[in-house]
Amino acid sequence: MQSITALAHLRASVMFFIDLSEQCGYSVAEQMSLFHSIKPLFANKPTLLVVSKIDTCTLDDIKPEERQLVEAVREEGIEITQLSSYLDQGVIETRDLACDKLLQQRVDMKLKGHKVSNVLNKLNVAQPGRRDTVDRPAFIPDAVQKRRKYNPEDPDRPRLERDLEAEGGGAGVFNVDLKKKYMLTNDEWKYDIIPEIMDGKNVADFIDADIEEKLAELEREEEKLAAEGLYDSLSEEEDEEEARIKDIARRIRERKKVIAVENRMHKANKAQLTTKQKATIAGADDFVEHLQALGLDPSVAEERAQAVGRKRGRSESRDPAVLLARSSSLAARAVSTQRDRSTMGLRDVRQKAVADKMKAKSTRKMNTMARAGEADRSISTKMPKHLFTGKRGVGSNDRR
Structure with a gap:
């Protein structure tokens, strides 16, 4: 019922099939009753009543009252067609009739529309007339006529896939031959195990027959x-x-x-010494050697270390020589010693050379590939397209 209801919303042609032989399990009266019950859903749709299986039973073979039930639909404008899929009779005619009725309905609907009706009075359809009395019918080849008049009893009729299926074991057993329509230079190539690859040769041609x-x-x-x-x-x-x-x-x-x-x-x-213990054990000589390794002048620091280590008497603070030495020491300390910042955090010159070598090695690949590094200043698109395209002001024609 859901599919039948869907037909009410489709712009299509409806074909209602009935079985007069009653092999479907329903009588003719029941089938026509079903048709009349769902017929209101097919309003404004081209409808056909298709009598199927005429090879078994036709309208002339049924009872008069049943035939009257079937032919009563003609009064309602519904056409009746007959076909047999077994004999292939009336199938194409029924299909063409349904398509023509649907096409005619669609043309009529368009003619009633506003777009076409306004220009119909401007169109002139010319019909060609006969130029003489000679009859010129359409030419239909004999092969086409034989195909249209298919008769399974005719020995000269063309062999169809249906005949091949029956000879091959029927549905579920028969396999369709997909290679018989291959368009090759030589028909013997159609059923080769490996298709042609080049110059009319197959891979199978190079396989030794005695390989097994x-x-x-x-x-x-x-x-x-x-x-x-x-x-x-x-x-x-x-x-x-x-x-x-x-x-x-x-x-x-x-x-x-x-x-x-x-x-x-x-x-x-091995004894492990902390940093504080190492600082306690180290003396002034170790500090001087450390400064010399850094490339600094240790004389001022050495004098300061000796002055701090030497015990000072009470009278030394008033001695002019001591005051002069202290003032010179303060003057020397007022000027800070300039250090090379490139050696900060390094133990000696040797360690600085190793660090410079490692730095050059790490940047070698980046320089070779011409890639930007961490310190390179990069500016992305200064005027991104999505912010400036189409932003025209009033009276301006500048897009960017």
Whole structure:
């Protein structure tokens, strides 16, 4: 009922099939009753009452009252057609009639519309007239006429796929031959295992016909060698080689374990000093060597360290020489020592050279590929298209 209701919303041609032989399980009266019950859904639609299976039963074979029920629909403007799909009779005619009625209805609807009706009075359809009394009917080839008048009893009729299906075992067993319509230079190529590839040659043409026999001979030879014990000796040699490799790998693993234990023992026995302890142990000489390694003058720092370490008496603060030395020391400290910032965080010049080498190596690939680095200043699109396209002001023709 859902599909029948959907027909009410489709612009289509409706064909209602009935079976006069009643092989469908319903009588003619019941079928016509069903037709009249759903007929209001087909209003304003071209409708056909199709009598099917005329090879079994026709309108002349049924009872007069049943025939009257069927032919009563003609009074309502519904045409009756008959067909037989088994004999292939009336199928094409019924289809053409339904299509023509649907096309005519669509043309009539367009003619009633506003777009066409306004220009109909401006059109003039000319009908050609006869120029003489000679009759010139349409020419239909004999092959087309035979196909239209299909008769399964005619021995000269064309063979259809239906006949091939019946000969091949029927539906579900018959396989359609898809290669029979291949358009090749030679018809013998249609059923080749491998299609033509080039210059009229197939891959199958280069396959040895005795390949199966040769393969069987090789298998027999392999079985003979296996029975003689050839592969047993090879397997023993492979086992010896595999055992030797496993022994070498085992000794390497044992040696690695011994080295790892020695390293842990060495670290456990070695005294670990903190940074504070190292600073306490280091003296003034170590500090001077550190400054010299950094490329700085340690004289001022050395004098300051000696002055701090030396015990000062009460009278030294009033000694002019001491005051002069202190003022000169303050003057020296007022001027900060300039340091090379490129060496900050590095232990000595040697470590700086290593750092410079690592820096050059890390940027080599980037420079080779001409790619931007972290410090390169990049500016994206200064005027993005989505912000400036189509933004014209009043009286302006500048798009950007």
